[in-house]
Structures are given as structure tokens and as C-alpha cells.
Amino acid sequence: VMNPEVCCIHHPAAYFDDSERSSILQLLKEHVTKKGLELPDSEFRYRQPRTVFFSTGSPGLTTYADQVFDVSLEFPTEQQKQQQQQQQQQHTHTHTTGL
DSSP: OOOEEEEEEESTTTTHHHHHHHHHHHHHOOOOOTTSSSSOGGGGGGGGOOOEEEEEEEEEEGGSSSSOOOOSSSOOOOHHHHHHHHHHHHHHHHHHHHH
């Protein structure tokens, strides 16, 4: 079994039924929490953390994720929204101080 420290997987469960999909995503979650799969528990503290990035079009699958990033071409990301708010606040501040 290969135990990479970082995995990037595009739609890991797209071609599986609900039962298989759940098993696959649970294994990915276990890979992260146990810092690898099928490794001796006695070596846990010496292992490096594991990270898995995966994409999905199914909102229900995000329950397996620790963090969710919503990426869209149509809607601004949370970071873009914050930047827009900061720019608006700076613009408003500039106008009020110029009076």
C-alpha cells in the first residue's frame, strides 16, 4: 500500500454506487486521521501528517471533508468577497475623509 503525504483526487467516487462511494471516502478520511493506511500503530507518532484534496459535484460528499472550498467561475469565492468588501470600505473612507 502506498501512503503519500499529499493526494489530489478529482471525483474519487464518481463511478461507484453509494455503498462503494462511502467506503472509498471513509478510507481517504482514515488515511488522514491515521497518518496512512495499514501501518503499525506503534509508529504513529513518527509519521508525517497526511492531506487529501478531492473534488466533487455532490454536496453530500463534503461531510467527509474537514474543510470545504467552493470554487466557481460564476460566483465569487469567500476570499474574493472579503477583498471586495475591503475595497468598498477603503473607497467609502476616502470619500468621507475628503469632505
